[in-house]
Amino acid sequence: MLIGETSKPRRVVAILFIVAVMLGGAAPVFAADYTDYMGASLGACDGEIYGELAEDLGWSDDIHTYSLFGDMLEAISSGKIEAGITASVACNAVMAEGEYTDLDFLPVPKEIHSDANSAVFKDAGLRDKFNEWAKLAKEDGTLDELDDRWLSGKLPPADEIPVIPNDGTGGTLVCAIATGYAPMAYMGENNKAVGYEIEVAERFAKFCNMKIRFDDMSYGAILPAIQSGKADFSNVFTITDEREANILFGDNILDVTAYFIVKKSSGGEAGGSTGKTYEDFIGKQFGVITGTIFDQIANDAMKSRDTLYFSERSSMFEAIKGDKIDACLTDAMLAKITCQKLDGLNYIMLPEEIYSSEIGAISEDIELLEQFDVFLGQLKDDGTFDKIQARWLDDYDYRNPPALPEFPEAGANGELTIATEGTLEPYIFRSGDMYTGMDAEFAVRFAASLGKTVKWETMDFTGLIPYVVSGKADISFSGISITEERQRQVHFSKPYTVQYIGLLYHDENTEESGGGFLNWLKNGVENNLVQEGRYKLILSGLGVTLKISALSLLFGTILGAFMCFLLTRRNKAAKGIAKFYCGFIHGTPEVTLLMVAYYIIFGNSNIAGYLVAVAAFSLVCGARVATNLSGAIDTVDKTEIEAARALGFSSVGTFMKVTLPQAVRRALPGYTEGFVGLVKSTAVVGYIAIQDLTRATDIIRSRTFDAYFPVILSAVIYLALTTLMIVVFKFIIKKVNRSVQI
Amino acid sequence: MSLLSVRNLSKKFGENVILENVDADIEKGEVVTIIGPSGTGKSTFLRALNMLDPPTSGEILLDGELASTNNINAVRRKMGMVFQNFGLFSHLSVLQNLTLGQVSLLKKTKAQAEEKSLELLKTVGLSERASFYPAQLSGGQKQRVAIARALAMEPEIILFDEPTSALDPTMVSEVTAVIRSLAKTGITMLIVTHEMKFAEDISNRVFYMDEGCIYESDTPQVIFNEPKKEKTKMFINRIRSFEYEITSEEYDFYELLGRIETFCFHNGIDGNIARKLSLVTEELVSDTITPRYGNCKLAVSYSEKLGQYGLSAAYRGANENAVDVADELSAMIIRKSAKEITHTFADGVNTLKISL
Structure with a gap:
């Protein structure tokens, strides 16, 4: 191959493209170009120049290195990296072997980059000898023959590989090779090393009238081997200035250009070279998120042996990685993004026939929905709809989510309250301190068309329908599938997108190795706190937790003291009220109380969720305080009370001077416990759309899918908070308690 | 006019009648002790006076003023009360x-209250413990503080509800000593007690309460x-004398000894005599009579005239003097302790009288 000619590999790739288009069927494959991957995460092989090249040429600064070419291909296939860069010659073999049908090969034009390659030597004499051979080989067409045999896109069958006698008498040349890199050097039949490099070395050795011995090692060890003299030469190395400083190159014998290897854009049917299809998972154990429609698919189409319900995603993904379930079903887009974010997972898209579902918005207000349908129609007509879809689905890169359009004039007609779960990337999710995503874009645009701004209300998926039905939100966008069952409960708009299912499974090939605790900690902090300023979420959540707890404690104490007073009355009615109150609160789970308060008692009012939480927890705190205090009052010695009365104190006076001081002292430890318990109890306010500390970590978890760090962080913060509180209370108790303990 | 007058006081608990139509007059400066068997309403009577357990009917007049629920707090300030279990x-x-009552109820200043309190503590001998907490005091000390507390309110009459019943014998005397010296100051006191000697010594009048x-x-x-x-x-006899019946060998010997000890204690019997009594009981009754005859009626009596205590043991069995048939050691101990031993036999019952 000479500089200036059209490279054969390029033509081969073009043919492959067309074939791929035909094979890909209904799924549209639009002609990708390597320039589409600028700034993407790129892989390169250890020892090759492409990593550096990518950085130098400004292609990307997110380079991942792989020691094995196969590992890099797996990484592309599973979506861990978006593209790999390698030499054109390597791509030939991959195409020829036909293994990775989900990969595309995008050429980098020769003008951008092409490398001269030759053999490397330590000894100048040997190098000169090589140049002699090279000149001859060029002239007599040997090099062309080599090109045709090895670099045409197909590997030669065993019988077409020339056997070059190894019978030189002038000594033995040691050639360093790294097999596993077809078509340059790889193991052929009979475990014999074959390839372009092998043949070049064999011919050269013959030319020198020497025997040839091959020393197989890892690619990165070759140059050091030659420098140290362990091997005499190796060939087909790219000539770079840096290398020339340390080693001698022969004359150019091969021009190599660069290729981008990428995953085909939509719906490859199998993940990677593992060759798995969705049928492999029929009858296995599945995980799904509670309240989604995927359990139906798992049970019916996939005949799930046992379906496990998870309340949030990161634990479900962990379960897959830990082999507790075989697979999970989730939104296809989300599956794809998850594989990018987490290692150890791979995904398969389920065919449309098994499942596809239309996604719609829900509302109680039929008029509003009709307005939305009209609005959507307009978007489709002027092409904006397609652009939005492309932005968020086809071309989506989770590291660089598109920005939402802004409508500064909107707001004249007030706010549109939109309920959402807010954790379904790329439909609607939290980025920084706002919500973004495809659904978010539709929502913002729709609201703007009504002259309104958007007010987001987040909550659990299961809470969306009740919330909308009760009128607390005008509408909900949250990737909600239109199902018959749901249509009975709430009205849907016309569909605005279609959802497919992705199946996620454990793929050990994509697992990254450990890295130790410090590394985990560093990554944890980086991803969960620093990125997108997520630590702010934690701080604001903490503030909410504290505010709700403090207010509830205040009102609860007052209420509890009053109830305690009623308990000590002889009046049966008063006592009865207090007893009923305590019994009811003690007997009902706090979550239930909260939900009853929010959805039923205050269901129709516009009262802020935060106040409902304070009201509910004040009730809870009050019951605890009442019981605790009345118990403490009972422990005061009756004789002391009689003595006070006998002295002439009124019953109120006796209570204030004798009973209360003692009772309060005795009640303080229980009071401390109660407060600590209260703070921890507030962790459930997420059910009514309040963003406390726990919910903040949930949100972070929904973006990073890190099952461990946010949860551990949350636990640590609660622990620190409650410990601090206990210390403060103990200090107060000590100060108050001046009398000697018996 | 009497300091405290009680007219037709009755107290019922449902159907149960504890007190019925009680009348009493207590003069200023009197010390009145109230004695009687348990459950006859002594404490109930006392607690009815300051309306801690208000009477079902009747009138209570303090200084001519009728006590009722309207003025009860004011009335109570004039009536001090000392409880069996202190109530500090x-x-x-x-x-x-x-100081608490003085400052809150008598509206004294803290300084005035403290001055008075320290004086009172001195009179009960506890000025050293002024800054102590009740938990750090012994029972006797607590009761003395309780008395001082009642005095601090400068009451017209102090009611004592079994002030020494919860104390162990070593501490009883320190409290009775305080009450005795109080009596000398001329303060009006109404005391419910089981301490008979103490009651006899200190009272101007004794109420024996029985039959409501x-x-x-x-x-x-x-x-x-x-x-x-x-x-x-009957009551006096009972408290003056001691009787115990043994009908089988499985009787509770320790209970018997305990009862003897209590009897001696309540009646202020000299320690030596008390010891001899226990000793003779053990050797004669427990080691000799009961094993041999399986029954015994024991009585301890006191003759004030002769200043002598005696023990009498009656047992059914053969006509024998138990001391004669006792083993050497027991017989020796008995003979040594006793002044005189007499034996009689009639109707199948032996009676041994031993005077100490």
Whole structure:
């Protein structure tokens, strides 16, 4: 191959493209170009120049290195990296072997980059000898023959590989090779090393009238081997200035250009070279998120042996990685993004026939929905709809989510309250301190068309329908599938997108190795706190937790003291009220109380969720305080009370001077416990759309899918908070308690 | 006009009638002790006076003023009360226990209250413990503080509800000593007690309560030595004497010894005599009579005239003097302890009288 000619590999790739288009069927494959991957995460092989090249040429600064070419291909296939860069010659073999049908090969034009390659030597004499051979080989067409045999896109069958006698008498040349890199050097039949490099070395050795011995090692060890003299030469190395400083190159014998290897854009049917299809998972154990429609698919189409319900995603993904379930079903887009974010997972898209579902918005207000349908129609007509879809689905890169359009004039007609779960990337999710995503874009645009701004209300998926039905939100966008069952409960708009299912499974090939605790900690902090300023979420959540707890404690104490007073009355009615109150609160789970308060008692009012939480927890705190205090009052010695009365104190006076001081002292430890318990109890306010500390970590978890760090962080913060509180209370108790303990 | 007058006081608990139509007059400066069997309403009577357990009917007049629920707090300030289990305010120091009522109810200044309190503590011998907390005091000390606390309110009359019943014998005397010296100051006191010697020594009058009323009321000399009415006589006898019946070998020996000890204690019997009594009981009754005959009626009696205590043991069995058939050691101990031993036999019953 000479500089200036059209490279054969390029033509081969073009043919492959067309074939791929035909094979890909209904799924549209639009002609990708390597320039589409600028700034993407790129892989390169250890020892090759492409990593550096990518950085130098400004292609990307997110380079991942792989020691094995196969590992890099797996990484592309599973979506861990978006593209790999390698030499054109390597791509030939991959195409020829036909293994990775989900990969595309995008050429980098020769003008951008092409490398001269030759053999490397330590000894100048040997190098000169090589140049002699090279000149001859060029002239007599040997090099062309080599090109045709090895670099045409197909590997030669065993019988077409020339056997070059190894019978030189002038000594033995040691050639360093790294097999596993077809078509340059790889193991052929009979475990014999074959390839372009092998043949070049064999011919050269013959030319020198020497025997040839091959020393197989890892690619990165070759140059050091030659420098140290362990091997005499190796060939087909790219000539770079840096290398020339340390080693001698022969004359150019091969021009190599660069290729981008990428995953085909939509719906490859199998993940990677593992060759798995969705049928492999029929009858296995599945995980799904509670309240989604995927359990139906798992049970019916996939005949799930046992379906496990998870309340949030990161634990479900962990379960897959830990082999507790075989697979999970989730939104296809989300599956794809998850594989990018987490290692150890791979995904398969389920065919449309098994499942596809239309996604719609829900509302109680039929008029509003009709307005939305009209609005959507307009978007489709002027092409904006397609652009939005492309932005968020086809071309989506989770590291660089598109920005939402802004409508500064909107707001004249007030706010549109939109309920959402807010954790379904790329439909609607939290980025920084706002919500973004495809659904978010539709929502913002729709609201703007009504002259309104958007007010987001987040909550659990299961809470969306009740919330909308009760009128607390005008509408909900949250990737909600239109199902018959749901249509009975709430009205849907016309569909605005279609959802497919992705199946996620454990793929050990994509697992990254450990890295130790410090590394985990560093990554944890980086991803969960620093990125997108997520630590702010934690701080604001903490503030909410504290505010709700403090207010509830205040009102609860007052209420509890009053109830305690009623308990000590002889009046049966008063006592009865207090007893009923305590019994009811003690007997009902706090979550239930909260939900009853929010959805039923205050269901129709516009009262802020935060106040409902304070009201509910004040009730809870009050019951605890009442019981605790009345118990403490009972422990005061009756004789002391009689003595006070006998002295002439009124019953109120006796209570204030004798009973209360003692009772309060005795009640303080229980009071401390109660407060600590209260703070921890507030962790459930997420059910009514309040963003406390726990919910903040949930949100972070929904973006990073890190099952461990946010949860551990949350636990640590609660622990620190409650410990601090206990210390403060103990200090107060000590100060108050001046009398000697018996 | 009497300081405290009680008219037709009755107290019922449902169907149960505890007190019925009780009348009494307490003069200023009197010390009245109330004695009687358990459950006859002594404490109930006392607690009805300051309306801690308000009477079902009747009138109580203090200084001519009728006590009712309207003025009860004011009335109580004039009536001090000392309880069986002290009732000291455990969250306050000794000094604060005394000053609390003075400051809150008598509206004194803290300085005035403290001055008075320290004086009172001195009179009960506890000025060293002014800053102590009740938990750090012994029972006797607590009761003395309680008395001081009652005095701090400058009451017209102090009611004592079995002030020494919860104390162990070593501490009883320190409290009775305080009450005795109080009596000398001329303060009016009404004391419910089981301490008979103490009651005899200190009272101007004794109420014997029985049958839901003040059964007999007279000077201590009369009540304790020459009671006029039947039940009073029986009571005095009972407390003056001690009887115990043994019907089988499996009787509770320790209970018997305990009862003897209590009897001696309540009656102020000299320690030596008490020891001899126990000793003779053990050797004679427990080691000799009961194993041999399986039954015994034991009685301890006191003759004031002769100043002598005696033990009598009656047993059914063969006509024998138990001391003669006792083993050498027991016989020797008995003979040594006793002044005189007499034996009689009639109707199958042996009676041994031993005077100590």
